[in-house]
Amino acid sequence: MEKRVFIKDTNHVGKKERTRDFYTAFLAQLRERKLENDVQLIRVADIGAYNQGFVVHIYPDDFLYSNVEMQDIPRMIEESILGGKKIDDLVCHHISKQFRIVLRNCGVIDPRNIDEYIVHDGYQAIEKILSGYTPEKVLEELKTSGLRGRGGAGYPTWLKWQFTRNVPSDQKYVICNGDEGDPGAYMDRSVLEGDPHSVIEGMMIAGYVIGATKGYFYIRAEYPLAIERVKNAISQAYQYGLLGENILGTDFRFDLEIRLGAGAFVCGEETALIASIEGKRGYPRPRPPYPSVKGLWDKPTVINNVETLANIPVVILQGGAWFSNIGTGASKGTKVFALTGKVKNSGLVEVPMGTTLREIVYDIGGGSASQAKVKAIQTGGPSGGVIPEDFLDTPVSYESLQKLGSIMGSGGMIVMDANDCMVDIAKFYLRFCVDESCGKCTPCRVGGTQMLNLLERASEGTGKREDIEKLKKISLAMQRASLCGLGQTAPNPVLSTLRYFEDEYLAHIEEKKCPACRCGALFRYSIIQEKCKNCGLCAKNCPAGAILGDRESGYTLDQEKCTRCGRCFEVCRLGAIFRG
Amino acid sequence: MKKLSVDDLSAMRKELKKKKGSWIRVGCSTCGIAAGAKEVFDTLKEEIQKRDLKSLEVKQCGCIGMCYAEPLVEVMIEGMPKVFYGKVDKDVALKIVEKHVCGKMLLNDRIYDAKRSR
Numbered sequence: 001m002e003k004r005v006f007i008k009d010t011n012h013v014g015k016k017e018r019t020r021d022f023y024t025a026f027l028a029q030l031r032e033r034k035l036e037n038d039v040q041l042i043r044v045a046d047i048g049a050y051n052q053g054f055v056v057h058i059y060p061d062d063f064l065y066s067n068v069e070m071q072d073i074p075r076m077i078e079e080s081i082l083g084g085k086k087i088d089d090l091v092c093h094h095i096s097k098q099f100r101i102v103l104r105n106c107g108v109i110d111p112r113n114i115d116e117y118i119v120h121d122g123y124q125a126i127e128k129i130l131s132g133y134t135p136e137k138v139l140e141e142l143k144t145s146g147l148r149g150r151g152g153a154g155y156p157t158w159l160k161w162q163f164t165r166n167v168p169s170d171q172k173y174v175i176c177n178g179d180e181g182d183p184g185a186y187m188d189r190s191v192l193e194g195d196p197h198s199v200i201e202g203m204m205i206a207g208y209v210i211g212a213t214k215g216y217f218y219i220r221a222e223y224p225l226a227i228e229r230v231k232n233a234i235s236q237a238y239q240y241g242l243l244g245e246n247i248l249g250t251d252f253r254f255d256l257e258i259r260l261g262a263g264a265f266v267c268g269e270e271t272a273l274i275a276s277i278e279g280k281r282g283y284p285r286p287r288p289p290y291p292s293v294k295g296l297w298d299k300p301t302v303i304n305n306v307e308t309l310a311n312i313p314v315v316i317l318q319g320g321a322w323f324s325n326i327g328t329g330a331s332k333g334t335k336v337f338a339l340t341g342k343v344k345n346s347g348l349v350e351v352p353m354g355t356t357l358r359e360i361v362y363d364i365g366g367g368s369a370s371q372a373k374v375k376a377i378q379t380g381g382p383s384g385g386v387i388p389e390d391f392l393d394t395p396v397s398y399e400s401l402q403k404l405g406s407i408m409g410s411g412g413m414i415v416m417d418a419n420d421c422m423v424d425i426a427k428f429y430l431r432f433c434v435d436e437s438c439g440k441c442t443p444c445r446v447g448g449t450q451m452l453n454l455l456e457r458a459s460e461g462t463g464k465r466e467d468i469e470k471l472k473k474i475s476l477a478m479q480r481a482s483l484c485g486l487g488q489t490a491p492n493p494v495l496s497t498l499r500y501f502e503d504e505y506l507a508h509i510e511e512k513k514c515p516a517c518r519c520g521a522l523f524r525y526s527i528i529q530e531k532c533k534n535c536g537l538c539a540k541n542c543p544a545g546a547i548l549g550d551r552e553s554g555y556t557l558d559q560e561k562c563t564r565c566g567r568c569f570e571v572c573r574l575g576a577i578f579r580g
Numbered sequence: 581m582k583k584l585s586v587d588d589l590s591a592m593r594k595e596l597k598k599k600k601g602s603w604i605r606v607g608c609s610t611c612g613i614a615a616g617a618k619e620v621f622d623t624l625k626e627e628i629q630k631r632d633l634k635s636l637e638v639k640q641c642g643c644i645g646m647c648y649a650e651p652l653v654e655v656m657i658e659g660m661p662k663v664f665y666g667k668v669d670k671d672v673a674l675k676i677v678e679k680h681v682c683g684k685m686l687l688n689d690r691i692y693d694a695k696r697s698r
Contacts, residue, residue: 004661004686006694044691045666046649057694059661107607107644107654118589119596127589186611193609194642225610241583249585348645 003039003081006057008047010066019043022054022070029073039081046345048096050366055092066092096364099326101334102150102187102310103350106194111229114236117197123242125313126204130250133316135165135209144320146332147312151177151268151305152380152409153485154331154398157312160302163292164210167300172212174203175277175296175303178219178226179261179268182381183432185412187336188306190348192219192226195310196233200243200256202309205316206302207254215254216296218273220261230258265382265436269484270295270303272438283440284484305410307336328354331397341378341414344369351396358392361415372417376500380409382429382436383489385496386422405496407489421518422501423508426494427455433490444487447478451494459519463509471498517579520564524580527557531576538568538577602636604628604676607652609643615650616669623673624653628681636681649692655680666692 007026009019023043030036047055052066056076063086065076072090079085109116117123129138142158149155164172176199180188191199203215219227234256237243245253259277266272267282274296276282295301311333315323324332331353337360340346344366351360357377361367368374376386385406387394394400398408416425434448451474457463475491482488498505507513514522527538527547534554539547546561547568557568569577584592606612606621625638636657644652649666655676656662663686665676672690679685 006691040685042686042691043688044694045689046692048693059694103645106642107605107652109641110639111642112640115592115596118593119599121593123589124593127586131586190609190611190643190645223610225613244583246583248589249583345646345648347647348643350645 003061004059005039005041005081006044006047006059007041008044008049008055010047010050010052010055025070026073029077033077033082035077035081049092049094050344050362052092052094056090061086063087064092064095065090066094094363097351097355097359098349098364099334099352100350101314101323101326102191102307102336103194103348104314105198106190106348109195111194111196112232114197114233114240117195121317122197122313123201125316126201126208126242127248128316129205129208130248130252135211138205138209138316139165141316141320142312145315145323146320146327146330147308147315147323148331148398149305150307150311150335150410152383152407154408157304157308160292160304161206161209163290164300164302167293169300171214171297171299172210173296173299173301174206174210174212174215175273175301176203176215176217176309177268177270177273177303177305178217178223179273180220180223180306180410181263181265181268181436182383182410182412183429184340184414185338185381185410187338187348187411189223189226191306191310191336192223193229196226196230197237198310198313199230199306200233200237202304202312203256204243204247204254205312206304206309208252210300210302212302213253213255215256216277217256217258218261218267218277219258220263222263227258227260234258264438265432266438266484266486269486272484273303274301283438284486286483307411326352328352328395328397330399335396335408335411337379337411337413339365339413339415342369342372342374342417342420343367343415353397354395356393356395357387360396360413361392365415368415368417370417370419372419374415375418375420376416376422378406378414378416378425378493379412380407380492381412382432383407383485383492384409384412385492386416386425386500387496388500405499406492419516419518421459421514421516422497422504423455423459423514424516424518426497427452427459429493430455430490433486437486437490441481441483441487443478443481444483444490447474447482448487448490450474451478451491455494458505458508459514460521461508461512461519465509467509468498468502468505513580517566523564524559525557525562525564525566525569526559526578527555528576528578529554531574533574533576535574537571537573541567541571543567602657602681604636604638604656604681605641605654606638607643607650607654608640611643611647612650612652617651619670620651620653620668620673623670624677627674627677631677631682633677633681646692652692657681657684660684661686662695663691664693665690 049055054068056065147157264282267276269284272282272284291301336350376388378386437444439445454467517523544563546558549555608617651668653665653668
């Protein structure tokens with residue numbers, strides 16, 4: 001087989017006849033030219049393009065064509081397959097804009113084998129630095145690169161390092177923050193599991209620059225595989241002399257240890273994280289002093305997120321100028337997002353900053369997973385907010401997302417469709433923060449609970465008009481007076497849903513209706529007897545036994561027993577279940 | 581093993597880069613394992629051994645990011661496009677060895693991504 005041709009119908013899901021007809025026609029034309037033994041035609045499950053008709057990919061020439069029609073088959077065979085020439089008017093332009101820096105080795109190397117990391121330019125950055133870079137030179141590269149913290153706040157990494165470097169002390173520390181706690185976010189886990197050495201190398205470089213000889217991985221205990229792989233990676237690095245004393249024959253020394261987090265969300269906050277490593281209760285403390293002055297055991301400490309650290313070796317190897325060419329405005333490089341929710345292709349995506357949200361959700365994610373339209377996306381987890389579909393053309397950057405009332409955060413991106421209720425979403429995130437509030441300061445402890453009560457009232461149909469004002473007022477108090485980031489940002493999901501979807505709140509409070517039919521107290525299911533053909537499918541599928549009757553006498557729905565799960569609504573093929 | 585110096589490390593990297601050959605990689609991060617990657621990995625290893633395909637290496641790797649299509653198996657056979665098979669189970673794994681590795685033909689309806697192999 002000299003050539004391979006991949007085909008995929010990117011418009012229709014489940015319409016196999018269309019693909020079959022196209023495939024058969026293509027094959028017949030290949031046979032006509034006696035090419036069936038030289039060209040293999042393959043139907044693929046995914047081709048990286050969506051809603052662009054038939055997409056055809058020709059190997060090894062790497063021609064990607066979209067919106068291909070039946071009549072294009074002969075010229076594709078003549079010109080591209082036999083002639084090796086690209087047909088310009090068929091070329092596909094909407095392809096995935098992924099660009100991998102952080103995930104460069106994830107899924108490429110065996111994370112349990114240090115040699116595979118070394119072969120992919122691993123430990124080459126530290127080698128370069130120890131062969132003649134001063135700490136100032138490294139800082140200079142980082143400053144040029146414009147790399148900012150990927151944990152959410154976006155503080156310039158070089159500045160954080162410089163502050164810590166400038167504080168005189170007999171001992172300093174580097175901490176890797178692997179306490180990833182946002183619901184639906186798993187970027188850091190994937191990096192730790194798939195490429196632990198890149199994070200180790202990033203920490204070594206941080207240690208060299210600030211003058212620290214000791215580093216700690218803080219990883220949550222819910223990530224057993226990540227812990228196992230990091231442990232293994234550390235021991236391999238020791239064996240090779242890449243950790244310990246006299247690294248690579250120089251007098252640089254660096255030791256690494258792992259500390260496990262017990263899963264408290266607040267421990268992702270740096271001062272609480274430090275307390276947790278010290279063996280104390282994971283309480284945040286007021287800043288300043290910042291950890292760069294007084295951190296772990298009161299010594300100057302740099303805390304960086306996993307993703308930030310994984311960027312460092314690449315910045316050094318490729319140079320700060322190269323890195324600063326990727327991205328937009330004040331946000332340089334790439335960002336990894338965990339794309340989840342009602343999207344066709346959930347998974348990890350890494351895109352250059354400045355890529356629009358629409359490109360992420362539609363060109364990479366393939367758009368909505370169901371028939372329902374995408375309504376909004378949620379970024380930044382419990383500290384972030386929702387961004388409605390109208391704003392999806394916004395390019396991703398720290399500033400642009402903040403302007404929309406959300407934040408970049410650590411990289412969770414949850415897609416929501418018309419079946420998601422915004423009051424319900426706000427309630428979900430707020431409950432998360434209420435559960436995770438450490439209880440130390442009053443605004444967060446009391447404010448969160450009060451807000452949750454108001455939201456619960458709204459979703460139960462007992463809300464009052466003035467509740468919206470109350471929500472806004474408590475939010476403001478929490479933002480201003482809470483001790484740490486958890487409390488300060490906890491009202492964000494409520495405020496952003498109020499900002500864009502106030503009509504949904506009003507529908508709950510004034511009309512006592514849930515437009516998306518999610519809040520159980522505000523809608524009901526019933527059987528439309530005129531449409532019902534007594535098939536019994538709903539009764540068979542009802543987990544609560546709320547549909548009574550039999551095939552002879554027909555069915556009725558017992559409202560007392562109904563749990564509003566919606567199973568009957570989904571399974572009924574006749575549309576005989578009423579919802580509202 | 582002795583501690584590496586700067587020169588040792590670059591010499592080692594150079595030496596390791598020379599290694600070529602065909603391979604199969606199975607995504608074995610938490611997401612892949614939860615979807616059944618370990619069984620797929622074991623099946624592939626066993627089958628390769630049974631057919632005595634010594635030059636073919638079966639490896640584990642981290643998460644490539646296409647979580648919707650786990651378990652993922654990437655196959656690179658010299659002279660063929662490098663492809664990702666998604667939603668692989670035991671049967672598909674056996675077919676990969678039989679048709680792709682031995683028969684040099686790609687499988688229909690299972691490929692999620694493809695790249696030119698070098």
